[in-house]
Amino acid sequence: MAAVHSSQTLAGPADAGPARNIRNRRIAMHLGIFVTIILAWEFGSRAGWLDPLFYPRPSNIMSSFWLIYFENGNVWYHIGVTMSLVFAGFFGGSVLGIVLGSLVGLNGVLRQFLKPYVIVLEATPRIAVAPLVIAAFGFGSGSKIAIIVLVCFFAPFINTLSGVMNVNVEKLELFKSMGASKWQILQKLVLPDAIPVIMAGERLALTAALSGALVAEFIQRDQGIGSLILIYTRNLNMASAFACIFTLTLLGFLIFRGMEIIDRTIAFWKHEQGRSRMTAKRRKAMEGSL
């Protein structure tokens, strides 16, 4: 055992050296390309090759960042508004999708009746209904959330539906041979088994929720990052519009990272690290109870 350990520590740095060199070189290359693009953009704009009206200089975008984040500080409020909408709509759409998906997936009669409508709904871009939703619900947060629910409900719905329908036949037979009730089969087999597929649907729903929120704000033009982009563009303040867009990039990155962490926590058995973590946790819990 000791021999294995020492050989590993010996092999460690020797192996890591070239690997780290390769990684550093790759990072340097990416950084170089990025800086080149930014510089080309900056000088292209200064030299008059790029119309600064539509392609604001990176330096201008940077000063716009400073302006909207710190000098005016107005962007914080709009970030709050948009994110509240995204999470409210995402939550509503998810709950609706998972509940309806389970019901339709588990009830053959219901499925038979709803199938044509599901197909029609699948073929229709949900975002197209957004103006009608506003006409029906009026202006305000309510109709914005309704639009987001509408656009992000479908992925969890379809994934839950197929998740609960595609239960492993052998496991089902096992449960039946143990005399499990329908409720027990649902609770202990069907739903946990469907969790990884449902989580995949949730990821898609989050993307849809972000786009849905922006469309809702484009239409209503009162507050939120979407409205801000629209207003800045209209005032030909492209630098600030770009600053808003990059803000969205950052937000998108953060919420997708968050989603990934949630996925690894809920569907832990699909990931090596999750399994090891839970094994340690269960062992500790058992030792604690003894």
Place this chain on the structure above:
Amino acid sequence: MKDYIMSQHAKVDDIVVSGRSVGKTFANGTVIALKNADFDIKRGSFVSLVGPSGCGKSTLLRLVSGLIPATSGEVTVHNKPVTGPRPDISMMFQKATLLEWRTSLENVLLPTEIAGTITLADKNRAMDLLKLVGLGDFVFAFPAQLSGGMQQRVALARLLQTGADILLMDEPFGALDEFTRERLNTELMRIVSEVGATTLFVTHNISEAIFLADQVFVMTSRPGQVAKIIDVDLERPRSLSIQTSPEFNNLVADVRETLGAV
């Protein structure tokens, strides 16, 4: 004289599972899976069902388990017709069918959980069973962290956890390599005799069938039927070396002849 009394006694009391002209057809009677099966299985005995694919051995097992109803005839367990799954019967499949989100311990406890609430005694029993099948160090491992053989061991512990006195095993080690299978078979014999359960074991491996069993049901296909019931009077405990003995080879020849004759 004593033997005579014993056998008389056996006829009344000690028959745990029996079938009378049991038949099963699928697809509205067009496919005959099993035809006219007659059998009696004694308490505590180990019965192997051996035969080629499509001979109805899995069907027979499912009929006894109550997972599917017979089309004709009757299967009785403890003198009562089988109408559905029952707590004194426990089943194991070719695949381990473990729940990936549960540890070995939680998988073993599944039947207890379905029957009611888990007590500390149940937990201790599950721990003991995991030790019995050689997985004492893998109590908190998830199925994805176990090899195929280890997964089947968990399934075996789960099978025993129910405390059922009738064990139905459908090619339980069929997907494993030869070495693992032989080792598990030897352990299975030891464990089953320790628990004193009545066992029905489906396999398509003739040596395995004879090695494990007190009785071998030789089954043939088209239509699936029990062609012959062969008693295996080899001494217990048995070791793997018994497979080279003349008695063993005579039994193998008997099974082959029955399979080839039809």
